[in-house]
Amino acid sequence: MTKYKIATLPGDGIGPEVMTTAVSILEVLAESRGDIAFEFTELPVGDELKARTGIAMPQGTVEAIRESDAALFAAVGETAKEVILPLRQELELYANVRPTKVYPNVPSLKEGVDIVMVRENTEGLYKMVGHRGPDWGVNLRIITRQASERIARFAFEYAVRNGRSKVTSVHKNNVLDLTCGVFLEACRGVAESYPGIGYQEMIVDACAMKLILSPEQFDVLVTTNMFGDILSDEAAAIVGGLGMAPSGNIGEKNGIFEPVHGSAPDIAGKGIANPIAMILSASMMLEWLGETELSKTIETAVIEVLEEAETLTPDLGGSATTEQVAAAIEKKI
Numbered sequence: 001m002t003k004y005k006i007a008t009l010p011g012d013g014i015g016p017e018v019m020t021t022a023v024s025i026l027e028v029l030a031e032s033r034g035d036i037a038f039e040f041t042e043l044p045v046g047d048e049l050k051a052r053t054g055i056a057m058p059q060g061t062v063e064a065i066r067e068s069d070a071a072l073f074a075a076v077g078e079t080a081k082e083v084i085l086p087l088r089q090e091l092e093l094y095a096n097v098r099p100t101k102v103y104p105n106v107p108s109l110k111e112g113v114d115i116v117m118v119r120e121n122t123e124g125l126y127k128m129v130g131h132r133g134p135d136w137g138v139n140l141r142i143i144t145r146q147a148s149e150r151i152a153r154f155a156f157e158y159a160v161r162n163g164r165s166k167v168t169s170v171h172k173n174n175v176l177d178l179t180c181g182v183f184l185e186a187c188r189g190v191a192e193s194y195p196g197i198g199y200q201e202m203i204v205d206a207c208a209m210k211l212i213l214s215p216e217q218f219d220v221l222v223t224t225n226m227f228g229d230i231l232s233d234e235a236a237a238i239v240g241g242l243g244m245a246p247s248g249n250i251g252e253k254n255g256i257f258e259p260v261h262g263s264a265p266d267i268a269g270k271g272i273a274n275p276i277a278m279i280l281s282a283s284m285m286l287e288w289l290g291e292t293e294l295s296k297t298i299e300t301a302v303i304e305v306l307e308e309a310e311t312l313t314p315d316l317g318g319s320a321t322t323e324q325v326a327a328a329i330e331k332k333i
């Protein structure tokens, strides 16, 4: 019997609603297999916790995640800077992996899109180093060779492992040459040791346009923190919106898997949030844990439910609830 300790951080808004579905699907999966078990530990974080206790992320949260095999994070509201950003940096979850692909019956801008964004997750503008004066502000953009090489290597290794053929590194070296210069030098150096994988570079604004006009030309994208943040929402829009976009925050030892969407206060409590981004994040978690077959089982179940197109949440043009979608996916497992 393989047993995995999974930390869950449901957070705020629709977070707890979608987290419940992911936990329940993992439990159904474990039951149907018999040789695998999950032990869940819920870790409270976020706005609501802060309102009650004055603190958005209790001491011990980082340690609890460090000691678990993997973590699932749903969403927090205003306290993201106090919760998910410190988690990414303190646990050195340096790779933010965001697959973007077209699933059946999901309203998308183009067919055949299958992009993986590999976003540097620990530095750049997200270091939050700077100054604030009464009428001015400075945010320093910190880019190091070490972190750039590490993320470039991750992107190329990902490409090799997943049978992908091209890595595009996205930058703004025509303006931000001090920082993007370091990033590009690192990418070029790493690219040389992967002769079997194509390598190209693209300026971020051009990339933003080409993602809309011809997204099928992209394979793996690697970029710095803020560019990756912006481009990954754009890429999600191409394939049906944030309700379909999973992600993984991955380091050498730990991984936190989270939907790209936020806490969506406008629909919180209504039971209509699309749980698929969270469920696909759980599938990514299993893949990272080495449980490739179980990971595929979840993704296949999601695809079957999408193909039938009978149980879809309103963002996908249906009228089903979060729970109904989760139940339909569980039935396929």
Ligand code: IPM
Pocket: 080, 081, 084, 085, 229, 260, 262
């Ligand atoms: C994301 C989010 C976060 C980010 C916010 C909530 C801090 O937008 O995961 O993309 O900017 O990274």
Ligand code: MN
Pocket: 229, 230, 233
């Ligand atoms: Mn974002």
